Amino acid sequence: MGTMTDFPDHDLTAYRADPSGEPRGAVVVIQEIWGLTDHVKDVTDRFAAEGYVAVAPDLLRHVGLTPEVGARLFDLVSHGTEEERLAAQPRLRAATTPARQPEFAAWAVPALTAVVDSLVGEPGVEGRVAVVGFCFGGTYAFALAAADARLRAAVPFYGTFPEHADPATIGCPVLAFYGEDDHGITDGVPELEGRMAGAGVDFTARVYHGVGHAFFNDDSPSRYNADVAADAWERTLAFLETHLGADVGTRPGTHPTAT
Numbered sequence: 001m002g003t004m005t006d007f008p009d010h011d012l013t014a015y016r017a018d019p020s021g022e023p024r025g026a027v028v029v030i031q032e033i034w035g036l037t038d039h040v041k042d043v044t045d046r047f048a049a050e051g052y053v054a055v056a057p058d059l060l061r062h063v064g065l066t067p068e069v070g071a072r073l074f075d076l077v078s079h080g081t082e083e084e085r086l087a088a089q090p091r092l093r094a095a096t097t098p099a100r101q102p103e104f105a106a107w108a109v110p111a112l113t114a115v116v117d118s119l120v121g122e123p124g125v126e127g128r129v130a131v132v133g134f135c136f137g138g139t140y141a142f143a144l145a146a147a148d149a150r151l152r153a154a155v156p157f158y159g160t161f162p163e164h165a166d167p168a169t170i171g172c173p174v175l176a177f178y179g180e181d182d183h184g185i186t187d188g189v190p191e192l193e194g195r196m197a198g199a200g201v202d203f204t205a206r207v208y209h210g211v212g213h214a215f216f217n218d219d220s221p222s223r224y225n226a227d228v229a230a231d232a233w234e235r236t237l238a239f240l241e242t243h244l245g246a247d248v249g250t251r252p253g254t255h256p257t258a259t
Helices: 038-049 059-063 067-079 082-100 102-120 136-147 189-199 226-243
Strands: 003-007 012-017 026-030 053-057 129-134 153-157 174-179 203-208
Touching: 003 102, 012 038, 012 059, 012 102, 026 038, 026 102, 026 136, 038 053, 038 129, 053 102, 059 082, 059 102, 067 082, 082 102, 102 129, 102 136, 129 136, 129 226, 136 153, 136 174, 153 226, 174 189, 174 226, 189 203, 203 226
Parallel strands: 026 053, 026 129, 129 153, 153 174, 174 203
Antiparallel strands: 003 012, 012 053
């Protein structure tokens, strides 16, 4: 089990889970639009069990979307009756709209950078920091990679690339996962691949057939796919092992050749 930690200069709290032995590096875990739910904490614990210091910032609390509010909305939208789902839609829009504003991004990216600040110099981490994000968090995984050249790896799950981010400022390899049926996001992947290649980013997009959005969230039975989630998890761990190894990494400010 992890513990909560504070970043008072940025009005931010975060859930932190530590490995039992010497760290293999650190992972910043960025939540879905539902906030710092038990699912996100569980994923953070999983990374710790694999040997990483894992920190999940509670970004959405900044705009009033607490874990309790997010969990309730998620339950209504995912498990409620049709009437309950319809009734929850206005509440969901009201709760999430502030997080989609430019002012939120202007706060969130520096707040995420402060989390990286806290991790890079830790004993055992030694600069080996990656970011993994889901949905809303996938978008912010891209954003953090574009803003912080210290990252060694980025793994966005079904996230859109931020409108105002520049692929040319990404200095680490990126492994992005998508569901084929998640057309609102996945249909834009070929264009993004072209932008990444043009910027010299080592970018790999893996599109899974027969699944849609949120296929990794095992709290959402209608969307979760155990086989696909397991494959994406193993690929994520292999990617982190490759790029957070003690003798490898991307130097700040460099852009590997796309493969």
